[in-house]
Amino acid sequence: MTEKALRLGTRRSKLAMAQSGQVADAVSQVTGRPVELVEITTYGDVSREHLAQIGGTGVFVAALREALLRGEVDFAVHSLKDLPTAQHEGLVVAAIPEREDPRDVVVARDARKLTDLPRGARIGTGAPRRMAQLNAYARTHGMEIETVPIRGNVDTRIGYVRSGELDAVVLAAAGLNRVGRIDEVTDFLSVDTVLPAPGQGALAIECTADNADLIAALAELDDPFTRAAVTAERSLLAALEAGCSAPVGALADLLADGQIVKEMRLRGVVGTTDGSTLVQLSTTGPVPETHEAAMALGRELATEMLAQGAAGLMGERAH
Numbered sequence: 511m512t513e514k515a516l517r518l519g520t521r522r523s524k525l526a527m528a529q530s531g532q533v534a535d536a537v538s539q540v541t542g543r544p545v546e547l548v549e550i551t552t553y554g555d556v557s558r559e560h561l562a563q564i565g566g567t568g569v570f571v572a573a574l575r576e577a578l579l580r581g582e583v584d585f586a587v588h589s590l591k592d593l594p595t596a597q598h599e600g601l602v603v604a605a606i607p608e609r610e611d612p613r614d615v616v617v618a619r620d621a622r623k624l625t626d627l628p629r630g631a632r633i634g635t636g637a638p639r640r641m642a643q644l645n646a647y648a649r650t651h652g653m654e655i656e657t658v659p660i661r662g663n664v665d666t667r668i669g670y671v672r673s674g675e676l677d678a679v680v681l682a683a684a685g686l687n688r689v690g691r692i693d694e695v696t697d698f699l700s701v702d703t704v705l706p707a708p709g710q711g712a713l714a715i716e717c718t719a720d721n722a723d724l725i726a727a728l729a730e731l732d733d734p735f736t737r738a739a740v741t742a743e744r745s746l747l748a749a750l751e752a753g754c755s756a757p758v759g760a761l762a763d764l765l766a767d768g769q770i771v772k773e774m775r776l777r778g779v780v781g782t783t784d785g786s787t788l789v790q791l792s793t794t795g796p797v798p799e800t801h802e803a804a805m806a807l808g809r810e811l812a813t814e815m816l817a818q819g820a821a822g823l824m825g826e827r828a829h
């Protein structure tokens with residue numbers, strides 16, 4: 511007798527289907543049970559409005575969470591960067607698998623890199639975080655660029671470049687990798703140029719808090735370093751009282767001396783979308799061994815950034 515399938519709730523976008531499919535295989539391995547994908551349409555998928563206009567965080571996440579809480583699915587996979595920082599009542603993030611490339615990348619015409627885009631180049635991105643850092647880079651490097659707000663899925667965004675409407679678009683490497691289009695990248699942006707969104711490149715596997723067996727099985731897919739890093743990044747975001755559409759970048763990484771991991775470094779940036787002002791700071795501390803220690807690292811950096819005027823640069827606060 512085959513065991514009953516676990517139901518994985520997923521958005522229908524190509525990216526969501528790709529990452530759900532990959533997690534489904536991994537979950538099937540650790541549980542010994544088949545995993546069945548259950549497609550759920552979210553408000554974010556059907557709305558044509560810009561994400562910033564919809565407002566608030568987690569528009570893509572709410573419908574999946576409702577399906578979990580109604581018992582229609584057993585677990586869900588989220589891009590961690592789209593997940594609101596507030597813990598949701600009745601749900602747990604049972605696993606955060608090892609993060610893949612957290613960087614942002616450029617897909618440009620004529621195989622161009624950011625630094626050799628033509629004068630006045632139009633660069634598509636809907637993220638205030640990317641606009642702020644791209645514009646700041648352009649200002650300090652004597653470049654003339656125009657950031658153009660776009661949204662839509664990966665195909666749509668790259669389509670603007672192929673059609674000639676835009677010179678380039680900026681996307682997350684992880685997303686392109688998951689949908690099999692990483693070959694189209696023309697420039698991998700250094701995190702010194704553009705710091706990624708908190709949690710970028712990492713996935714969260716979420717289920718209901720009462721599902722002890724599943725929580726125990728999913729724990730095998732958890733990567734403690736990734737969890738510590740993204741916890742610190744998201745703690746920074748939360749302490750700045752910013753949402754997922756705020757111009758906040760953050761990245762935690764491990765500092766090693768040879769093979770020996772010494773410390774965790776957390777870098778953060780906040781800026782105005784025109785790039786005229788950036789607050790960019792970093793802090794280091796012992797590698798956090800508890801959730802609370804990772805949270806503390808994020809709060810510590812937030813305090814320093816707020817002291818440098820970060821709050822005034824974030825525009826409208828998320829609720």
Ligand SMILES: NCc1[nH]cc(CCC(=O)O)c1CC(=O)O
Nearest residue numbers: 589591681682684685710711712
């Ligand atoms: N905002 C949408 C979104 N959510 C997660 C990813 C990419 C994959 C990831 O960061 O895990 C993307 C697309 C993008 O920013 O290019």
